[in-house]
Amino acid sequence: MSTDTAPTDVAVDDSNVDDHDHPSDSKYFQIALILGVLTALEVATYYVDIGPALIPILMVMMVAKFFIVAAWFMHLRFDNSLFTKFFVGGLILAVAVYVIALSAFEFWSKG
Amino acid sequence: MSEAAATDHATTTGMSHNKLAMWVFLGSECLLFGALISTYLVYRGRFATGPAPGDIFDIPFTSVSSFVLLMSSLTMVLALSAIKRGDLRNNRIWLLTTALLGSLFIGGQVYEFTTFFREGLGYTTSPFSSAFFTLTGFHGVHVSIGILMLMSMFISSLRGSLRKEHSETVEIIGLYWHFVDIVWIFIFSVIYLVPSPTS
Numbered sequence: 001m002s003t004d005t006a007p008t009d010v011a012v013d014d015s016n017v018d019d020h021d022h023p024s025d026s027k028y029f030q031i032a033l034i035l036g037v038l039t040a041l042e043v044a045t046y047y048v049d050i051g052p053a054l055i056p057i058l059m060v061m062m063v064a065k066f067f068i069v070a071a072w073f074m075h076l077r078f079d080n081s082l083f084t085k086f087f088v089g090g091l092i093l094a095v096a097v098y099v100i101a102l103s104a105f106e107f108w109s110k111g
Numbered sequence: 112m113s114e115a116a117a118t119d120h121a122t123t124t125g126m127s128h129n130k131l132a133m134w135v136f137l138g139s140e141c142l143l144f145g146a147l148i149s150t151y152l153v154y155r156g157r158f159a160t161g162p163a164p165g166d167i168f169d170i171p172f173t174s175v176s177s178f179v180l181l182m183s184s185l186t187m188v189l190a191l192s193a194i195k196r197g198d199l200r201n202n203r204i205w206l207l208t209t210a211l212l213g214s215l216f217i218g219g220q221v222y223e224f225t226t227f228f229r230e231g232l233g234y235t236t237s238p239f240s241s242a243f244f245t246l247t248g249f250h251g252v253h254v255s256i257g258i259l260m261l262m263s264m265f266i267s268s269l270r271g272s273l274r275k276e277h278s279e280t281v282e283i284i285g286l287y288w289h290f291v292d293i294v295w296i297f298i299f300s301v302i303y304l305v306p307s308p309t310s
Contacts, residue, residue: 022191022192022195024192025189025192028185028188028189028192029185031185032181032182032184032185035181035184036178036181036182039174039177039178039181042299042300042304043170043171043174043304045304046170046174046304054305054306055305058300058304058305059300061300062296062297062300062301065296066293066296066297069184069289069292069293069296070289070293073184073185073187073188073285073289073292074285074286074289074290075282079130080126082126082131083126083130083131083134086131086134086135086138087134087137087138087141088138089138090135090137090138090139090140090141090142091138091141093138093141093142094141094142094144094145095145097142097145098145098146098148098149101149102149102152102153105153107152107153
């Protein structure tokens with residue numbers, strides 16, 4: 001009888017696949033603080049009139065929050081770069097498709 | 112084959128295929144939410160005789176909801192950090208906290224929808240209302256599914272079937288949760304904070 005057959009009733013240990021160093025808990029709190037401050041600044045733009053700079057500033061803060069969550073909380077900064085490529089690929093495709101779609105609806109000129 | 116060698120080559124690519132599948136799924140979700148956000152942007156000025164977006168949005172209330180969801184991303188990542196250390200007690204605490212914060216967000220959304228309905232904004236009132244409820248409703252469904260997954264992990268942990276060696280399961284569900292948070296970051300800025308038409 002063969003003895004090298006893999007057992008089928010053993011729980012799969014998935015802790016060593018793609019193992020990478022994660023930031024400490026205190027680092028996560030610092031990241032959350034930065035996100036909280038950015039959100040507060042976003043909300044502040046609702047109450048403070050900053051004129052035509054409003055939308056560019058909101059977009060910059062939105063993108064900054066997006067990248068901070070993706071890089072630190074979703075660990076893209078530390079993980080295999082293929083994960084980033086798949087996600088960013090989908091994101092770029094979505095942005096391209098819908099910018100074209102919005103252009104077809106004359107969104108940029110008519111709003 | 113030794114046990115160490117078996118672990119080193121756990122997958123044919125050397126990376127977790129489950130995690131890769133989740134990232135591919137999240138990439139495809141960008142297209143779904145992109146479609147819903149674009150549709151809203153096209154129709155936000157078409158409110159006919161119904162309430163206009165600028166008239167009914169409650170920015171202070173939505174700001175608090177957004178902050179709650181943002182902080183749930185912190186508690187989610189703390190749950191992952193705890194299980195990676197083998198700290199099952201703190202893992203359960205943070206999983207439950209994340210689910211509670213998610214529930215608080217959903218409660219806020221139900222309150223917002225109810226208020227809008229009382230102010231005359233139904234699903235079919237105008238193209239704006241249909242696009243708004245579809246977008247935010249889809250996001251709410253995603254959050255609700257996330258809460259169910261979190262509670263499922265919490266119950267598994269209580270039963271003793273979620274241990275340190277299953278940390279990748281927590282990480283994958285965490286990815287989904289953070290994505291839901293990222294989508295709200297977009298929705299909050301583009302739909303609520305960018306000045307909306309008024310009647």
